[in-house]
Amino acid sequence: MTQILNLTINGTSQDIPIDDPRATLLDVLRERIGLTGTKKGCDRGQCGACTVLIDGRRINSCLALALSYDGAEITTVEGLAQGELLHPVQAAFIEADGFQCGYCTPGQIMSAVALIAEGEAGLDPERVREGMSGNLCRCAAYAGITEAVLKATRAMNREDAA
Amino acid sequence: MNLFEYTRAETLDAAMSAATEDGAILAGGTNLLDLMKIGVVNPTRLIDITRLPLHDIEEHDGGLRIGAMVRNADLARHPVILSRFPAVAEALLSGASAQLRNAASTGGNIMQQTRCSYFQDPLSPCNRREPGSGCAAIGGETRNHAVLGWTEACIATHPSDLCVALAAYDAVVEITGPDGLREVPMESFHPLPDANGTGPAPLQSGEIITHIRLPDSGGMARNARYVKLRERTSFAFAIVSAAAALEIQDGRIVQARLALGGVAARPWRARTAEKALADQSPTEEAFARAADLALEGAAPSGDNRAKITLARRIAIRALTRAAAGTPDRLPALPASVFEGDCNG
Amino acid sequence: MADVMNIQGHVRLGSNAGQSMTRRDGVLKVTGRATYAADNRPEGVLHAVTATAGIARGRVTHLDTAAAEAHPGVVKVYTPANRPDLAVSPDEKIHGFAWRTEALQDDTVRYAGQPIALVVAETLEAATEGSHLLAPRYDADTPRIGLDGGVPFQPETISIGRPPSLEVGDIDAARTGAARHFETVIETPAQYHNALEPHAITAQWTGDRLEIDTPNQAIGLAKQSFAAYLGVNPAHILIRSPFLGGGFGSKAILFGAQLLVALAAKDLDRPIKLALRRDQMYGPVGHRPATRQTLKLDVDTRGHIAALEHHTIAVASSFDDFIENASNASHSVYATTALRTTHAGIRADTGTPGPMRAPGEATGSAALEVAIDDAAYALGFDPLEFRLRNYAETDPATGMQFSSKALRECYAQAAEAFGWQDRPLEPGSMKQGRLLKGWGMGTAQFPCPMFQAAAHATLRADGSAVVETSAADMGQGAWTSLAQIAADGLGIDIDRLEFRSGQSNLPDAGVAGGSGHTATAGTALFNAGADTIRQLAELALNDPASPLFGADNAGVTARGGRLYRNDDDTRSEAYEDILARAGLDLLRGEGKGAREGEPERAMFSHGGVFAEVLVDPDLGQVRVSRLIGAFAAGRIVNPHLARSQLLGGMIWGIGFALQEEAIHDVRTGRFTNADLAGYHIPVNADVPMIEALTVHEDDPFVNSLGIKGVGELGVTGTVGAIANAVWHATGIRPKRFPIHPESLI
Incomplete structure (x- = not known):
């Protein structure tokens, strides 16, 4: 039985027919509506590659049953840049080389956006490292990731001040 | 994952009537969906309780009453948790990842299953998964298995960090079911195995955890810590862990709380040790004696x-860290054996 | 995926080769627009999932295909009973880089996790459940697992076609003459690549033409392999692999499920996609095998190594012959008068091992560096002093000169940055609060192979250029550093360069492996550019209308899109003007990259790695609080990206030293930790302070561009440095990796 799932994804409300109740939010994004920026690394909440924001909070979309999130607002990596203008976190990841193969990167970036919004790590590198430890990077770009998060935090603080 | 019927419970009654043998309660989903993906749990009906009004944290007689749907991250940030039950916050923040803590619920954390790799492998005999089938862990890879309260029927450990802290603080689990309300202390909520099996299920058919109650922590608010030994610095289950809380007056321990994690099928409340600490000076020697007990x-x-x-x-x-006092702000690496040691 | 990577909104720093520059594919990767194989969703795509064996040895006696096919959405179940035929058996090694693999050729099970059926369905959910419903039954034999459970054998070759032993000098005489004798035995575990991107393939037929999206480190070779096994004309196969979500060696080799998906797509006349589950990456796609290594060091009275013997026992599979060549890591690091390296194999019921980042070198270096440290302490030497005392001025294995070797400078720079001079000799001497602190070091070394690559470079009428080669970017930065080299070869600014890569209809760039891809493909690209410029110069020099006419022997130089007379810098002409006058829209050059003839020098990258660890004395938990390496690797094409490669390698060293270990239940042969919660790799919090310095090195011998490679170097040296730091903190020498807390209390 097909059920209709309403999600607001990157600002656009969508009614998505769900043909299979087993579908995770990750598989809905990737296989049913073609938002493949969000990646599947482990499918079990152990790597963070599938991180998206649900109602502003970072979660592993691989362990989110899609039907359970009816009505939610989802932000994926595709929803961060405004046209060609990158989000400060995206720009900082490029500048600090916070990735190599790029596969974990969408999850890292969504996690970093949330970490900065959570406001608990601030500019403390050790808190940034701990706060980003739910996102594995097998290329091990961790030094660049930490630097990127700190860089973006500073940039966004300046924006807020301006 | 097998096909199932998905229902969203609009009322607690509806959830209870659905929570029978072939049904499973879906809250945060971080453990249940994982177990369904690996074929360990195969419900034919899923009852989503995420919209039930169980999302509040209320102050209650100097303590807290926490809705079962309160997410781990929200509980860890609650001002009363931070000020009066800091070991709960530290335990929560040392567990899993920020993403998982945003989804995982309080009730779900309590109901999470062992990480025993034989339990997670449907091809292995496991009395916990399939009563009467045996225990493949015995004689197998047992580095992460129990050293307390185990039997030949099961040597699994409970993996929760939160439950260890809750047990130390005398938390009570509020359960609603067809026969009304009942309450079970956190420390005995998870059954220990007996000679034949893993013990009675913690919840009966139709029962649902609705709240966790934390009684007033009294004079222990600022002398409480959780410490967790891990194989990597973060995002790992405990090899062993401990929650300790002390009330210290005039250099004497008035009361002590100690619970261990990663050692048994339940958070292991060490009541004999606690008694032995009463009226002692908070010294390394006293703590060593308590630890022996x-x-x-x-x-x-x-x-x-x-x-x-x-x-x-x-x-x-x-205990040593608790005696030294809870820091005003939890360390950057909550519960880590390394705190403030690397400032690179 | 567009045929050509279109770089929009590219944000970058830096310019051509030798300078830092941010990744040209950066914007695609941070916006989610970089397309990995499993991101493809061709119209009508079906999903495939393999069912895997729950025993490690025996036969499948029954599969409930009816139950699987009855599941809603399941289209077809392939088993040995109904699978389409391959043109060549998957047990046939069609070339030196082919691994025996499983494509449902029969009902034999040779390791746990082996594919035993393929379920194809309309949705991923249905295919997954279909694979569970097969509920296989088995006729199981007792599995042979691990170093102590398998069957010993003497391999004829190790790694890929190398001799299993080497002997230089008279080791028995050297040993007898030495003053002190040391023996170190160390075990290393099975490790799994665990690229974050699971292996995936999307296959689609149009008539007799096959399009494949799959991450692969050697696209040209993969095309030949697909063609051979499937019996298809290679010209009819197109493989796209623009981005690999990590490879580390595991995506260089074809595995059976890829072939099955191609067969099934033909059979069902629908595109099919398959992505392995994380647990399915523990078996069919290679791993670093467990080893037990014995090192014997015999040292004379002045602290010089007289004899060095390194013996490795490595686990192999029961059906193929890859032996981890760990002992070879002792060939060329330290001077010795006599050297013996040997290998033995253990046949076990596991998937076949294969190259994993710094194969042989990482494993062998881990043991060698511990052995060296042990001897240094026993003889009263500072570990660095002992290594300098045994500095190899020529290659002990071959007697050849090194093409270049700035290892002394590496040691000096890293030691200086680290503050090594303050290190007390005695273990257990340093504390930080309650924690034990230790400092250790290791030597990094990695060989500089070159493979075969070809490239084209085409100047266009507007003076811009397109270069083409089928390189693989698995994160090392090929899209950027190869483009930098190509732009230099053509003498144009990189923003005037279009770089086509990552697919099989381009000139073959060889394998991204062995840390030789930038050198090999880069040389081909540079030569293609130079060939184009040669033709362009010929046009101009012979054209009386050109200001360059008559330059003759003085010649011209290409830069900034113009040719300049070498004897008069004021006389120059733009590429587009030369082409326009010659009436040419395009001018194409070709280039190859390869090493000519037998090398006459020993060629290695080098480095010194220094580690500080903190160890909780009661609980045994270790944290690498500082990790500093200095590396000399010839010409660094892009320092920004090279640093990332080196840091990544060093962090792999952290994982190797402290965390990574795949565990089998020896009774069943199944893994107990085939996931990322049980198989630990480093997380961000494991890396509080890390730095990689690069030491200037000109190497006129290694290749015309002087490039050595940095992809694997960082892993070597680091494992030993950490283990030695743990010893310096605790006084406990690790007997096995990873170093568990339990071993330190």
């Missing part, structure tokens, strides 16, 4: 004798 009766369930030593030592560490 906490591990009384411990025995390796396989190639894991070192865990007994580690558990004893982490108990001492937690």
Whole structure:
């Protein structure tokens, strides 16, 4: 039985027919509506590659049953840049080389956006490292990731001040 | 994952009537969906309780009453948790990842299943998964298995960090079911295995955890810590862990709380050790004696004798840290044996 | 995926080769627009999932295909009973880089996790459940697992076609003459690549033409392999692999499920996609095998190594012959008068091992560096002093000169940055609060192979250029550093360069492996550019209308899109003007990259790695609080990206030293930790302070561009440095990796 799932994804409300109740939010994004920026690394909440924001909070979309999130607002990596203008976190990841193969990167970036919004790590590198430890990077770009998060935090603080 | 019927419960009654043998309660989903993906749990009906009004944290007689749907991250940030139950916050923040804590619920954390790799492998005999089938862990890879309260029927450990802290604080689990309300102390909520099996299920058919109650922590608010030994610095289950809380007046321990994690099928409340600490000075010697008592009766369930030593030592560490006082702000690496040691 | 990577909104720093520059594919990767194989969703795509064996040895006696096919959405179940035929058996090694693999050729099970059926369905959910419903039954034999459970054998070759032993000098005489004798035995575990991107393939037929999206480190070779096994004309196969979500060696080799998906797509006349589950990456796609290594060091009275013997026992599979060549890591690091390296194998019921980042070198270096440290302490030497005392001025294995070797400078710079001079000799001497602190070091070394690559470079009428080669970017930065080299070869600014890569209809760039891809493909690209410029110069020099006419022997130089007379810098002409006058829209050059003839020098990258660890004395938990390496690797094409490669390698060293270990239940042969919660790799919090310095090195011998490679170097040296730091903190020498807390209390 097909059920209709309403999600607001990157600002656009969508009614998505769900043909299979087993579908995770990750598989809905990737296989049913073609938002493949969000990646599947482990499918079990152990790597963070599938991180998206649900109602502003970072979660592993691989362990989110899609039907359970009816009505939610989802932000994926595709929803961060405004046209060609990158989000400060995206720009900082490029500048600090916070990735190599790029596969974990969408999850890292969504996690970093949330970490900065959570406001608990601030500019403390050790808190940034701990706060980003739910996102594995097998290329091990961790030094660049930490630097990127700190860089973006500073940039966004300046924006807020301006 | 097998096909199932998905229902969203609009009322607690509806959820209870659905929570029978072939049904499973879906809250945060971080453990249930994982177990369904690996074929360990195969419900034919899923009852989503995420919209039930169980999302509040209320102050209650100097303590807290926490809705079962309160997400781990929200609980860890709650001002009363931080000020009066800091070991709960530290335990929560040392567990899993920020993403998982945003989804995982309080009730779900309590209901999470063991990480025993044989439980997670449907091809292995496991009394916990399939009563009567045996225990493949015995004689297998047992580094992460129990050293307290185990039997030949099961040597699994409970993996929760939160439950260890809750047990130390005398938390009570509020359960609603067809026969009304009942309450079970956190420390005995998870059954220990007996000679034949893993013990009675913690919840009966139709029952649902609705709240966790934390009684007033009294004079222990600022002398409480959680410490967790891990194989990597973050995002790992405990090898062993301990929650400790102390009420210290005039250099004497008025009351002590100590619970161990990673050692048994339940968070292991060390009541004998606590009693022995009463009216003692908070010294390393007193903590060492208490730790000996906490591990009384411990025995390796396989190639894991070192865990007994580690558990004893982490108990001492937690007590020592608790005696030193809870820091105003939790350390950057919550519960880590490394705190403030690397500032690169 | 567009045929050509279109770089929009590219944000970058830096310019051509030798300078830092941010990744040209950066914007695609941070916006989610970089397309990995499993991101493809061709119209009508079906999903495939393999069912895997729950025993490690025996036969499948029954599969409930009816139950699987009855599941809603399941289209077809392939088993040995109904699978389409391959043109060549998957047990046939069609070339030196082919691994025996499983494509449902029969009902034999040779390791746990082996594919035993393929379920194809309309949705991923249905295919997954279909694979569970097969509920296989088995006729199981007792599995042979691990170093102590398998069957010993003497391999004829190790790694890929190398001799299993080497002997230089008279080791028995050297040993007898030495003053002190040391023996170190160390075990290393099975490790799994665990690229974050699971292996995936999307296959689609149009008539007799096959399009494949799959991450692959050697696209040209993969095309030949697909063609051979499937019996298809290679010209009819197109493989796209623009981005690999990590490879580390595991995506260089074809595995059976890829072939099955191609067969099934033909059979069902629908595109099919398959992505392995994380647990399915523990078996069919290679791993670093467990080893037990014995090192014997015999040292004379002045602290010089007289004899060095390194013996490795490595686990192999029961059906193929890859032996981890760990002992070879002792060939060329330290001077010795006599050297013996040997290998033995253990046949076990596991998937076949294969190259994993710094194969042989990482494993062998881990043991060698511990052995060296042990001897240094026993003889009363500072570990660095002992290594300098045994500095190899020529290659002990071959007697050849090194093409270049700035290892002394590496040691000096890293030691200085680290503060090594303050290190006390005695273990257990340093504390930080309650924690034990230790400092250790290791030597990094990695060989500089070159493979075969070809490239084209085409100047266009507007003076811009397109270069083409089928390189693989698995994160090392090929899209950027190869483009930098190509732009230099053509003498144009990189923003005037279009770089086509990552697919099989381009000139073959060889394998991204062995840390030789930038050198090999880069040389081909540079030569293609130079060939184009040669033709362009010929046009101009012979054209009386050109200001360059008559330059003759003085010649011209290409830069900034113009040719300049070498004897008069004021006389120059733009590429587009030369082409326009010659009436040419395009001018194409070709280039190759390869090493000519037998090398006459020993060629290695080098480095010194220094580690500080903190160890909790009661609980045994270790944290690498500082990790500093200095590396000399010839010409660094892009320092920004090279640093990332080196840091990544060093962090792999952290994982190797402290965390990574795949565990089998020896009774069943199944893994107990085939996931990322049980198989630990480093997380961000494991890396509080890390730095990689690069030491200037000109190497006129290694290749015309002087490039050595940095992809694997960082892993070597680091494992030993950490283990030695743990010893310096605790006084406990690790007997096995990873170093568990339990071993330190």
